[in-house]
Amino acid sequence: MALFGCPGKLSGLLLRMGQCIFAAASVGAMVSAHGFFNSTAFCYLIAAMGIQVLWSFGLACLDFHALRSKTNLQNPVLVSMFVVGDWVTGILSLAAASSSAGVTILYSRDLDYCRSPLVPCTHFKASILFAFVSWLLLAISSHVTFWLLAAV
């Protein structure tokens, strides 16, 4: 089958690269924020986005290899491995992005910490935005691979 974004296709490679780039941008924005380590949720976001960078980069390399050597990646064992990995990283990423968003909304709306110049709320917000974009791209990939597994 040739679904949009399935493993071993150019669209799949682009999706994986997008996930990897946005997750890396999220880590970068969070690490550059002063005092992020004061909140457990922000540390968890960095960990979850780090896992997603590794996973998406690995799969992007695999897609690139399959595109160059014209290998077919769609055998049931590989696809089920992709599905499990995609779902685990996807759930971790969504949970991390949401918990950080909860904390940032608490800071900015409920506690009014963001008025203080010591709390870099724009960094936090940028990092969370990148994390949500990365999760959205991962959600597309994981639905496509799950659909593929059911149809294989």
Next chain:
Amino acid sequence: MALFGCPGKLSGLLLRMGQCIFAAASVGAMVSAHGFFNSTAFCYLIAAMGIQVLWSFGLACLDFHALRSKTNLQNPVLVSMFVVGDWVTGILSLAAASSSAGVTILYSRDLDYCRSPLVPCTHFKASILFAFVSWLLLAISSHVTFWLLAAV
């Protein structure tokens, strides 16, 4: 097909009832906590769990009706409606539970608010635990219906 937990089966009815009960318990625990409205994340949790109660209760009624009248619910239109609804409520529930968990961890570990008897952290924790259990049951249902849609 007769997958575990698919619509119109007893296991499906039990899953839906479990979702509904745990989501209602989550709302109850949060509403009974003093001062929950000070955090946006907790208000969002109540809204998301309210939506999940309505959705799961509706589907439980449908399952119950299908079991009594021995109707087959597995036509493509109905199943795709279930899939979309399950995914939307599932993502909302996970996001709500995670953002509330992020705020509660911030309260209990990072800001040490939980030492004060005015902040009912045990209520918050119980509510989040129920929300995660409810989300877990919904995740099972939504994977089963998605699988069914791919195979229909």
